[in-house]
């Protein structure tokens with residue numbers, strides 16, 4: 001039986017953001033709430049799992065309430081619930097999934113668990129030009145840097161992935177060496193705009209055409225060594241030196257990401273490249289992807305900047321596709337801290 005759902009409530013608590021969205025069946029966003037914990041985790045240089053889950057507990061009901069207020073709707077207007085079941089921090093995932101299950105059970109609504117990366121993969125699909133599969137997807141976030149092939153049944157297959165740090169992780173860790181707060185990707189992006197990207201040249205790893213994998217540990221090491229050298233030369237890293245450092249670093253990361261993504265499109269003879277994940281908010285990555293796409297005759301699809309980092313709109317979008325096919329979960333589905341999108345996409349969830 002196909003489920004009818006004028007409005008869908010979606011929740012993502014996979015990491016440190018309590019995200020809630022309400023979308024209409026046609027994809028219209030009625031509410032989009034993200035309670036960020038960035039400032040709470042900043043002093044620790046990264047997300048502290050226990051703090052994150054406790055914050056979700058104290059915020060999730062308020063975030064849902066605010067979403068209803070923003071949408072001008074009541075719980076009775078909701079006809080389906082979607083929630084991220086994994087991957088992520090187990091305690092954080094549990095808060096969102098338990099809340100969603102309670103909401104669905106209380107109102108006798110269908111519920112569907114969504115893989116967080118499937119959400120990032122579908123973040124751009126609100127755009128009318130979003131392609132029907134097959135397409136290639138580049139997901140670059142705090143925890144992932146991977147290239148996926150999406151076949152006509154929305155079955156994702158990993159073609160390449162990072163062997164060490166994710167791209168966002170590399171931005172964050174190198175940002176920390178420079179004294180920036182977590183997360184540092186946007187700070188480095190903003191400062192890069194003031195710098196010259198030809199002064200400091202960082203290595204672009206895994207250039208070989210034989211693999212679509214990434215590695216950012218060499219880049220991190222070369223950044224550490226350069227910081228030591230610059231500190232010896234200048235005493236501190238600021239002003240033009242800092243801007244040039246950021247610009248060179250951003251250029252190398254963007255080149256590494258796009259080289260492999262376009263390589264995958266050509267190898268698979270696919271004409272559509274879909275980007276997602278927090279690093280896809282990077283201004284150079286966005287302009288370079290489109291520029292190279294024009295040159296190489298590959299259409300590039302970008303999520304809106306505010307839907308690159310974690311949000312619940314992307315979870316609702318992934319869920320809408322599945323719900324329209326009549327898919328749903330029974331209430332006994334579990335959270336999973338670590339699960340590849342390859343193993344859960346393409347097939348309906350266990351009912």
Ligand SMILES: Nc1ncnc2c1ncn2[C@@H]1O[C@H](COP(=O)(O)OP(=O)(O)OP(=O)(O)O)[C@@H](O)[C@H]1O
Nearest residue numbers: 141142143144168183185186278279281282309310
């Ligand atoms: N403009 C930007 N340029 C580069 N990196 C950015 C930018 N904006 C955000 N980021 C990076 O995006 C990351 C956060 O993205 P996201 O919220 O998708 O990741 P996550 O949810 O922590 O990880 P995952 O989705 O893999 O579980 C951080 O590493 C942050 O530094």
Ligand SMILES: [Mg+2]
Nearest residue numbers: 116141309310
């Ligand atoms: Mg994410």
